[in-house]
Every structure is written in C-alpha cells, then in structure tokens.
Amino acid sequence: MYIEISIIVPIYNLEHLLQKCVDSILTQTFVDFELILVDDGSTDRSGELCDEYANRDNRVKVIHKKNGGVASSRNAGLEIAAGNYIGFVDNDDYINKYMFERLYNKAIVHSSDIVVCDYKNVDETELLDPETINTDYKVQHFNNIEALNYIYINKNKPTFIYPWNKLYKRDLFENIKYEDGNIYDDETVAHKLLYRSDKITYIHIELYYYVKRKGSMVNSPFHIKKFDRIYALKNREVFFREKKEFELQQKALMHYMETFFWYYYLAKSNLDGVDKELKELKCTFDKSLIHLFNHRAIGWKQKVMCALFSVNPSLFEVAKNTVTKEVEK
Structure with missing residues (x-):
C-alpha cells in the first residue's frame, strides 16, 4: 500500500489526554497517512485505547513494547514506517487539522527535505479550536548550514530542535536513531537531520499545540x-x-x-x-x-x-x- 506520511506517536500513560491527541490526527484534512501508535509499556488504559483506534480506523497501526522511553518509541515507529515522509506528535499534545496538509504541500512545492511550523504553548485545561487557520504567514527557506546557525540565534525557543513540529523526508533517518535512554532525545539527532538536508522550509504559523502539563519532564524539578x-x-x-x-x-x-x-x-x-x-x-x-x-x-x-x-x-x-x-x- 502506497503511503505518503507516517505519523508516529510515542505513548506512555496519560490516557486522559490521548483521545484529544489521536482525534486531532485522524481528522486531518490530509488523509494519505498511517498513524503508528507506540505503546511504551503503559500501565493505564492507553494501550487498550490504541487497540480500539486500530479496530475503528485501518490507517492506525499499534506497537506494544516494553517500557524503554520516548527515544526507543520513536525508533520503534521508524522501523515499521512505510511513508515517504515522517511526522511526530507527542501523546499529550494535539495539532491543528490543517497541519500535515500545509507541511506536506510546502514539502512538495519547494522540494524541501524538512518543513517546520511554529507551535503554541497551551495549558492542559485550555481549549483551542484546531479547525481555524491563518492563511497569511511568512515562509522562509534555509540550507543546512543556515538552519543549523538558526539554532543558536534562537536558543531560547528551539523550534528547529523539537521533533514534533516538522515533516521529514523518510530517507533522512537512514542510519540515524534517537539515543535510547536520553530524555533529551531530540537534541541527539536534530543537528544530524538538519545537516543532511539540502533545503529546510519554515512556515511561521502555529499548527502544533504543545501542552504545558504539570509533571512533564520539562516542567519537573531539576534532577x-x-x-x-x-x-x-x-x-x-x-x-x-x-x-x-x-x-x-x-x-x-x-x-x-x-x-x-x-x-x-x-x-x-x-x-x-x-x-x-x-x-x-x-x-x-x-x-x-x-x-x-x-x-x-x-x-x-x-x-x-x-x-x-x-x-x-x-x-x-x-x-x-x-x-x-x-x-x-
């Protein structure tokens, strides 16, 4: 079966947020995708919910694995991904319904290896309308060195580091894996993917909704x-x-x-x-x-x-x- 995008969601617990995440993906205006839900040894009902989604929608694939962390989950998803492009969504976040349509269209029109969008920080209880979109936004293009320099221009907002606000050509991940056990797994591969890319396109529009959740790794005390x-x-x-x-x-x-x-x-x-x-x-x-x-x-x-x-x-x-x-x- 020909698939254009593989969307990988690492999942560990947080069943109360999972439905909002998955539903925001399954209702995308872009429909030619497979959704790979990687259950990383969840101890709540998250694994069961994944199987229920797979029974309802044939675009959904589920991997149940022993708990190994988010990096191992991303790698497990990459191993079975069949799409020409790769996208990631974290299981406590959700996305605008036009996100993958916009990212994919830019990738095709501009022959981009990576397309990046902006993200919006939202509270766990905040309700955004994922069906609205601004059509007037800035588009920038970078080569690999320009994109890597952009990391250091914007160190306080690592837009080019995060894995989940992007669409990647699948072949960029050849021989590149997220570092198992590293809780900053995105920092271990972002520069390698950018360096391998000939063209990176950045669309200045908030299509990814990053949930600032109490107890998350980012918001936890120093350890x-x-x-x-x-x-x-x-x-x-x-x-x-x-x-x-x-x-x-x-x-x-x-x-x-x-x-x-x-x-x-x-x-x-x-x-x-x-x-x-x-x-x-x-x-x-x-x-x-x-x-x-x-x-x-x-x-x-x-x-x-x-x-x-x-x-x-x-x-x-x-x-x-x-x-x-x-x-x-």
Whole structure:
C-alpha cells in the first residue's frame, strides 16, 4: 500500500489526554497517512485505547513494547514506517487539522527535505479550536548550514530542535536513531537531520499545540537525568568538529560550556549524593579544555577560569566568588 506520511506517536500513560491527541490526527484534512501508535509499556488504559483506534480506523497501526522511553518509541515507529515522509506528535499534545496538509504541500512545492511550523504553548485545561487557520504567514527557506546557525540565534525557543513540529523526508533517518535512554532525545539527532538536508522550509504559523502539563519532564524539578542534555550538546560539538564545520563548532562549544556550568552548579546546590555523576560530567569538560582555549570568543580571563575549574572546581568557586565581590564593591 502506497503511503505518503507516517505519523508516529510515542505513548506512555496519560490516557486522559490521548483521545484529544489521536482525534486531532485522524481528522486531518490530509488523509494519505498511517498513524503508528507506540505503546511504551503503559500501565493505564492507553494501550487498550490504541487497540480500539486500530479496530475503528485501518490507517492506525499499534506497537506494544516494553517500557524503554520516548527515544526507543520513536525508533520503534521508524522501523515499521512505510511513508515517504515522517511526522511526530507527542501523546499529550494535539495539532491543528490543517497541519500535515500545509507541511506536506510546502514539502512538495519547494522540494524541501524538512518543513517546520511554529507551535503554541497551551495549558492542559485550555481549549483551542484546531479547525481555524491563518492563511497569511511568512515562509522562509534555509540550507543546512543556515538552519543549523538558526539554532543558536534562537536558543531560547528551539523550534528547529523539537521533533514534533516538522515533516521529514523518510530517507533522512537512514542510519540515524534517537539515543535510547536520553530524555533529551531530540537534541541527539536534530543537528544530524538538519545537516543532511539540502533545503529546510519554515512556515511561521502555529499548527502544533504543545501542552504545558504539570509533571512533564520539562516542567519537573531539576534532577540528575537532565545531565543528558549536556552530553547531547557535547556530542553535537564533536559532530561539527568532525565535519570540519568550524563556525558551528565554535557556537556549539559555547552553548555546551554555558549549559555545563549552569547544570553543574544547579546539581551541586540542589541535589544530594551526586558526586559520582558530577565527576563523570566534568570529564566531558576536561576533554573540551583544549578546544575552549582555541575558542575565539572566549577571553583570556575566562580561559584561565576554565583551566582552574578543570584542575580544581573548589578553587574555581573561591576565585569566582572573589571576583564577584570585587565587582560589587
């Protein structure tokens, strides 16, 4: 059977939100798709609801698997996806009924490898009308390097990082998988997919509704698994270095360093019993030191402080506090 789009939904519990999510997909104006629901070992009725949808609509396929996290669910969906294009939707979110029609049409008209739309943050109790759409919106086109630079222009709104506000050509995922166990799995592959693309189209219209849910990973208190993001950012810096993309490597290294210090001291201040994890995390910094010394945007004082941290984090804190007090005088 010829299928144009495979839409993959990783599912773990949250049965009370699942219907809204799936219904928003099944009522899309674009109909030539398969919907792959990946039940990641749910302990509520989510798995049963998936099977009910499959019995009602022959476009729905269901995978029941042992709990392994969202990355393993995305990978499981990719393994059986038959579409020429891939889309993702998270099971606690929902989408505008025109989303995949607009993304697909832009992909065809512009021969784009990836089409990106904007997203809207909504509260769990907020009710939006997914049937309305603005027809007047800006369209931008990027090559791979321009799109990767856009990541660092808009670090506070990672539109190009998230997996779910996009339509991808299927062959981009050849030999690329989301990193199992990493709760920031999107950070592990976004740069690889963008780098492999010749053309990325960005439509400035909010078609994806991202539900800001209490208890979600993003809204949860700081915990040790959030170190996953630092490891992902470090691997991105190494990726650019290996590809000899010097300008991107410099930006990725700075992003990694800023995030490293932020998370390192968040953990040190707020978590107990994490000395082992902090030591392991510091190893990534120590390996980065030579590249930090060669960074053009980092001043010599910062480089000295980085070297001091690498030798002894406690001395670094003393020096940092001394400098801060001098500045405040």
